[in-house]
Amino acid sequence: MNEKPVTRFPDPPTGSIEERMSPAHYRHRLHVQTFHSAQLFSQGTTFVHLENLGWLMRGLKVFLQLTGLLQRGRRNAQSFEIVRREIVLTGLPPAFDGFTFMHLSDLHVDMAEGFIDALADGIAGLEYDCCVITGDFRGHIIGPYQRTVALTKDLLAHIRTPAYAILGNHDFIELVEPLEAAGLRFLLNEHITIERNGARLYLAGVDDAHFYQTDNFHRAADGIPDDAASIILSHSPETYLKGAACGFGFMLCGHTHGGQICLPGRFPIVRNGRCPYRLISGPWRHGLLQGYTSRGAGSSGVPVRFNCPPEITLHTLRRD
Numbered sequence: 001m002n003e004k005p006v007t008r009f010p011d012p013p014t015g016s017i018e019e020r021m022s023p024a025h026y027r028h029r030l031h032v033q034t035f036h037s038a039q040l041f042s043q044g045t046t047f048v049h050l051e052n053l054g055w056l057m058r059g060l061k062v063f064l065q066l067t068g069l070l071q072r073g074r075r076n077a078q079s080f081e082i083v084r085r086e087i088v089l090t091g092l093p094p095a096f097d098g099f100t101f102m103h104l105s106d107l108h109v110d111m112a113e114g115f116i117d118a119l120a121d122g123i124a125g126l127e128y129d130c131c132v133i134t135g136d137f138r139g140h141i142i143g144p145y146q147r148t149v150a151l152t153k154d155l156l157a158h159i160r161t162p163a164y165a166i167l168g169n170h171d172f173i174e175l176v177e178p179l180e181a182a183g184l185r186f187l188l189n190e191h192i193t194i195e196r197n198g199a200r201l202y203l204a205g206v207d208d209a210h211f212y213q214t215d216n217f218h219r220a221a222d223g224i225p226d227d228a229a230s231i232i233l234s235h236s237p238e239t240y241l242k243g244a245a246c247g248f249g250f251m252l253c254g255h256t257h258g259g260q261i262c263l264p265g266r267f268p269i270v271r272n273g274r275c276p277y278r279l280i281s282g283p284w285r286h287g288l289l290q291g292y293t294s295r296g297a298g299s300s301g302v303p304v305r306f307n308c309p310p311e312i313t314l315h316t317l318r319r320d
Contacts (some may be wrong), residue, residue, distance in 0.1 A: 005095055007129060008195040009162045012185065016133075017176055021188045025207065025214045029173050032212050037241070061302050073304025075260075078115065080122040080297065081309040085283070087290060088318045089249050095198030098318055101231075102161075103266065103313040104129035106296030107252025109151040111139035112303035117149055119297055120158040122312050130194070131159050133184075133292065134254040135208065135235035137175060139303075141182040145172050147243070153182045164192070164203060168235040169211035170300075187233060189216040191224060204248070205233035210255060210273065217242040218303025237279040237293045244289035251291040256280045258295030264309040281308075295297075 018026040064070040102123065109115060138148045156163065156179075164185050165172070176186050184271035185192070187205025194201045202224045209215035215234065224230050224247075232248040236255040243251045259268020271280050278284050284291045295311045 005196050006194075007099075008114070008268060009130075010192045012180070015191075017173065017188065018288060020218070021207065021214070022219065023304065025122070025189065025216060025308075026173070029207070029212050031215050033172055033191040043096060047250075052105060058169055064302070065293055069306075071182055071302065072305055073302075074112065076305040077112065077119060077299045077303050078118040079309055080119065081311045082122070082126070083311050083313045084240040084316070085292070085313065086316045086318050087250055088320055089229050089231075089290075090320045091227055093196075093201070093229065094319060095199040096201050096229065096276070097319045098194070098316060099130075099201065100128045100314055100316045101252070102126060102131045102159075103134065103252055103292070103294055103315055105130065105134040105294040105299050106136040106195050106257055106298050106300065107133070107152070107253075108139040108170070108296075108298035108300050108303075109155065110147050111299055115298065115303075116154050119155060119312075120290065122297075123158060126314065128311070128314060130161050130203075131163040131164035132203070132233055132253055134233050134298070135166050136170045136254065136296075137165075137168070137179075137261075138170040138297070139298070139300065141170055145175060149175060149178045152179055153183070154182060156184055164205065165211075166205040166233045166235055167208055169208045171208070187220070189214075189219040191220055191230075200228065200230050202230040203233070206239065208235050209239045209242075210236040210319065214240070217246045221248070236273055236275075237284075237291060238273050238275045240275065240284075240286050240289065240291060243291070245285050248289060249291060253279075253291060253293045254296050256293055256295075257300060258282075258308045260296075260299055260301075260305055260308055264307055266307050268308070282309060 191204035204220040206215035230248050232249045237253040297310045
C-alpha cells in the first residue's frame, strides 16, 4: 500500500498587515473603508453597487413574501451542490497529481440564521488537501464586523486542513488579524509555497479588485518561477487579463454568485461584474489561463436563491 505523501504548508506570516500589503495599498484600503464603503455610485469597477441599495433589498424581500416564494428561496440558499472537477495544470509536479482544493466563496456568514451549521453539514465527509476561500465573509458592506469574525471561527472548526483566503469587496481589513489568529491565513497580494515530496506548488492571492481596487498581481507573482505550477485566488473574475498576463496557470474566483436569482436555465438577471458573460459562473479559459468562478456558498442582499444553487467546489489537480 502506498503511503499518502506528506504535504508541508508554510509557517504563519511575520510582519504587520501594512508591511505585507505595502503601506500605500494599506492606506488606500483604509481610506475607501472610511469614506466610500457605503457609496452607491462610481467607486470600483462598476458604476452602481446594488448591494448598497437597502430599499431595493427590502422591497425584494416583501415581494417574495407576498408571492409565497421567500421560504422556498431560503431553502434553496442552503441546499449546497457539491461540484467535483479535475484540472490539468501545466507544470504540475508528479507529487501533486491528485491534490485537491476545496473552494468556498462569498460566504456572507451573517446573512442567514443556521447558515454555518448547514455549510458544516455540506463539507462533512468531503476529502480535500487544502481549503481556499475567495472572499466576502461579511453580508453587510458597512457597520460592525465582530459577528462575522465569530461565525467564521465557528466554520473554521469544521475545516480539517490548512485554509487560505483573500478579502472581498464586502470585507474590511480588520477581519484579517482575528481570523489569522484563529488559523486562517490571508494572502494579501502575496504567495505561499506548498511542498510535497520535495516538489513545489505556488498559491497566490490578491486583494479585492472590484470595489477597493487594491489588487497587485505583480507583487503576488514576484518570486514564482516562470515554469512553476501556480494558482491565483482573486475575488472577482474581472481580473482575468491580469492573471493571464502574470503567467498564472489557474485562477479561482467568486463574487458574482452566478447571478443568485436566475431565470430558468441558470440565466443570471444581474451579472455583478464587468467581464465577459462566460466568466460569470463555472469553468472558463483565457489563453493559457484556466479559471473557475464559483456561484458562492452564501447569498447577498436577501438570503435567497432561485435557479442558481450555492456550491462547494472540489478542484483536483492533474498532470499535463
